[in-house]
Amino acid sequence: xxxxxxxxxxxxxxxxxxxxxxxxxxxxxxxxxxxxxxxxxxxxxxxxxxxxxxxxxxxxxxxxxxxxxxxxxxxxxxxxxxxxxxxxxxxxxxxxxxxxxxxxxxxxxxxxxxxxxxxxxxxx
Amino acid sequence: xxxxxxxxxxxxxxxxxxxxxxxxxxxxxxxxxxxxxxxxxxxxxxxxxxxxxxxxxxxxxxxxxxxxxxxxxxxxxxxxxxxxxxxxxxxxxxxxxxxxxxxxxxxxxxxxxxxxxxxxxxxx
Numbered sequence: 001x002x003x004x005x006x007x008x009x010x011x012x013x014x015x016x017x018x019x020x021x022x023x024x025x026x027x028x029x030x031x032x033x034x035x036x037x038x039x040x041x042x043x044x045x046x047x048x049x050x051x052x053x054x055x056x057x058x059x060x061x062x063x064x065x066x067x068x069x070x071x072x073x074x075x076x077x078x079x080x081x082x083x084x085x086x087x088x089x090x091x092x093x094x095x096x097x098x099x100x101x102x103x104x105x106x107x108x109x110x111x112x113x114x115x116x117x118x119x120x121x122x123x124x
Numbered sequence: 125x126x127x128x129x130x131x132x133x134x135x136x137x138x139x140x141x142x143x144x145x146x147x148x149x150x151x152x153x154x155x156x157x158x159x160x161x162x163x164x165x166x167x168x169x170x171x172x173x174x175x176x177x178x179x180x181x182x183x184x185x186x187x188x189x190x191x192x193x194x195x196x197x198x199x200x201x202x203x204x205x206x207x208x209x210x211x212x213x214x215x216x217x218x219x220x221x222x223x224x225x226x227x228x229x230x231x232x233x234x235x236x237x238x239x240x241x242x243x244x245x246x247x248x
Contacts, residue, residue: 033208
């Protein structure tokens with residue numbers, strides 16, 4: 001099996017929370033599998049991420065554990081475990097999660113967007 | 125807010141299992157949201173679906189509850205709750221889930237693939 005086939009995760013069951021739990025640092029995102037030209041990534045999150053937007057793609061978040069708030073310049077969207085939310089392309093947003101007080105408070109997500117052919121972040 | 129914006133689920137938390145639970149019939153798939161030119165669908169499943177393939181797109185399955193087996197012409201992939209699996213484009217497959225004996229045995233999934241511009245199923 002070539003590296004490309006492995007990366008695309010053909011016919012393999014991927015335990016999303018297990019993949020997230022094995023990450024040491026907050027906001028360190030791990031690409032777990034690709035679908036067409038899209039990537040699925042998992043991360044453990046705590047505190048504030050940076051304001052940014054994606055000029056060329058919508059972005060999907062699925063919360064696996066805990067609670068994720070995504071702030072917009074106007075309003076916010078709160079996602080709990082088992083919930084999915086979409087940030088439209090071009091819309092500035094800032095993910096945020098409360099501090100982990102114990103293991104039951106962890107927040108982990110699976111996010112997905114089109115693979116960037118060039119850096120498309122517009123972070124402040 | 126236009127219909128198109130509503131369909132794309134902008135900034136709305138979607139309870140995946142709740143959406144699946146509200147479906148009456150097995151294999152009746154409901155489009156819950158779109159991301160770029162992709163659709164997310166949920167379904168409750170039991171027994172055998174048909175053999176088919178998608179000529180133009182990979183397909184992603186995320187199991188929300190229960191256990192889903194996807195048969196291939198050679199081998200199979202079993203996905204449990206919280207697991208994600210990808211069926212590469214062009215690969216024949218047949219989803220299968222055991223009968224629901226009680227509510228704890230339900231199988232529900234969220235699946236995603238590129239929106240078809242024409243019918244691309246190759247069902248037997």
